[in-house]
Amino acid sequence: QKEYDYLIIGSGLFGAVFAHEATKLGKKCLVIDKRNHAGGNVYCKNIEGINVHQYGAHIFHTNDKHIWDYVNSFVEFNRYTNSPIANYKGEIFNLPFNMNTFYQLWGVRTPAEAKAKISAQINAVSGLATNVEEQALSLVGKDIYEKLIKGYTEKQWGRSAKDLPAFIIKRLPVRYTYDNNYFNDKYQGIPIGGYNKLIDALLHNIEVKLDTDFFVDRDKWSSMAEHIVFTGNIDQFYDFRYGKLEYRSLRFEHQVYDEYNHQGNAVVNYTEREIPYTRSIEHKHFEFGNQDKTVVTKEFPEEWKPGKEAYYPINDQHNDQLFSQYKALCEKEERVIFGGRLATYKYYDMHQIIASALTTVRKHFKEAVQV
Numbered sequence: 537q538k539e540y541d542y543l544i545i546g547s548g549l550f551g552a553v554f555a556h557e558a559t560k561l562g563k564k565c566l567v568i569d570k571r572n573h574a575g576g577n578v579y580c581k582n583i584e585g586i587n588v589h590q591y592g593a594h595i596f597h598t599n600d601k602h603i604w605d606y607v608n609s610f611v612e613f614n615r616y617t618n619s620p621i622a623n624y625k626g627e628i629f630n631l632p633f634n635m636n637t638f639y640q641l642w643g644v645r646t647p648a649e650a651k652a653k654i655s656a657q658i659n660a661v662s663g664l665a666t667n668v669e670e671q672a673l674s675l676v677g678k679d680i681y682e683k684l685i686k687g688y689t690e691k692q693w694g695r696s697a698k699d700l701p702a703f704i705i706k707r708l709p710v711r712y713t714y715d716n717n718y719f720n721d722k723y724q725g726i727p728i729g730g731y732n733k734l735i736d737a738l739l740h741n742i743e744v745k746l747d748t749d750f751f752v753d754r755d756k757w758s759s760m761a762e763h764i765v766f767t768g769n770i771d772q773f774y775d776f777r778y779g780k781l782e783y784r785s786l787r788f789e790h791q792v793y794d795e796y797n798h799q800g801n802a803v804v805n806y807t808e809r810e811i812p813y814t815r816s817i818e819h820k821h822f823e824f825g826n827q828d829k830t831v832v833t834k835e836f837p838e839e840w841k842p843g844k845e846a847y848y849p850i851n852d853q854h855n856d857q858l859f860s861q862y863k864a865l866c867e868k869e870e871r872v873i874f875g876g877r878l879a880t881y882k883y884y885d886m887h888q889i890i891a892s893a894l895t896t897v898r899k900h901f902k903e904a905v906q907v
């Protein structure tokens with residue numbers, strides 16, 4: 537008989553939800569995380585009384601009432617609505633592309649005028665677009681592409697838009713109403729008091745060991761539990777036997793200002809190529825903070841190298857093929873469950889990760905679990 541029923545590697549949303557539900561079912565869980573805090577990428581650090589999103593801005597949104605009720609059963613969410621603005625060479629535009637943006641770009645006031653302007657600019661590409669530039673020009677035309685898409689996308693991926701595959705931009709939603717709400721989902725907000733509250737509530741009364749990397753002594757950790765839930769990097773789990781999966785990374789520069797309100801909005805996108813960061817985040821606005829000071833974070837996209845944080849998977853043919861080889865190995869495992877963004881090599885929003893953790897629980901425990 538082993539000491540624990542489940543060893544959960546990673547205390548991000550996937551690991552925390554799984555641990556919570558398994559514990560509810562009477563299973564004994566141990567959660568380990570190599571970082572010095574729980575919560576994975578939703579973790580916030582308290583600086584000057586402000587919850588600073590350490591791993592990039594996190595805004596919760598979902599259309600799924602079940603998931604919304606689930607997270608609200610742990611912590612109440614506020615009414616924050618994401619309405620980013622774009623700064624292009626000092627000009628300010630509302631996002632997502634909507635009637636406010638079109639007025640700011642061209643002085644047009646009606647949907648019909650905006651539609652006419654966009655269709656006149658759209659480049660009919662014969663056949664399928666072969667790169668991001670062609671794709672964007674065919675969807676929204678020259679002005680929106682040049683001022684709001686080109687520089688931002690090139691910085692994000694570190695390559696010219698002409699060298700980026702068209703699939704990166706599948707759709708570019710255009711809204712012919714004066715609505716600056718970035719998401720179309722029914723529910724959105726930020727946990728009141730920050731994301732750590734959500735994680736703390738999920739992991740309440742569950743044993744968590746921080747600063748503990750599974751790979752430093754995988755035999756010891758594996759032998760402690762009947763089952764393993766792995767939410768780390770899938771290629772590392774298999775000692776990179778087929779090669780390393782590639783990512784895009786980010787670097788964050790946090791700055792405290794002795795100022796009440798620095799940029800007037802939580803999220804400002806810098807869309808020109810010349811400014812090296814893509815976004816500037818003023819965290820207090822996520823929670824309508826009224827602290828005397830403010831914390832602003834600049835987000836710099838970077839090349840990923842082993843050892844750096846893996847943020848965005850590069851789901852091109854090469855990496856997806858590599859991943860499918862690792863996935864085939866996962867499918868043969870009997871006592872290991874793989875979940876979360878790193879083990880499945882895919883970008884997921886928080887609500888999707890929570891949904892997939894709940895589905896995994898349901899399948900794994902086969903009983904009619906009500907989660």
Ligand code: FDA
Pocket residue numbers: 545546547548549550551568569570571574575576577578591592593594595596597748749750751767768769786847848875876877878884885886887889
């Ligand atoms: P996550 O990475 O959070 O957790 C994995 C954990 O495993 C980490 O804590 C890690 O330290 C640990 N671990 C890994 N290997 C280990 C090992 N060997 N031993 C021990 N521990 C190990 N979503 C959204 O809905 N709205 C948003 O606004 C955003 N914004 C956003 C911005 C940026 C920049 C990114 C990259 C992502 C987002 N997201 C998002 C997505 C969101 O971050 C994501 O859905 C969840 O955090 C994923 O949770 P996981 O548990 O899968 O991974």
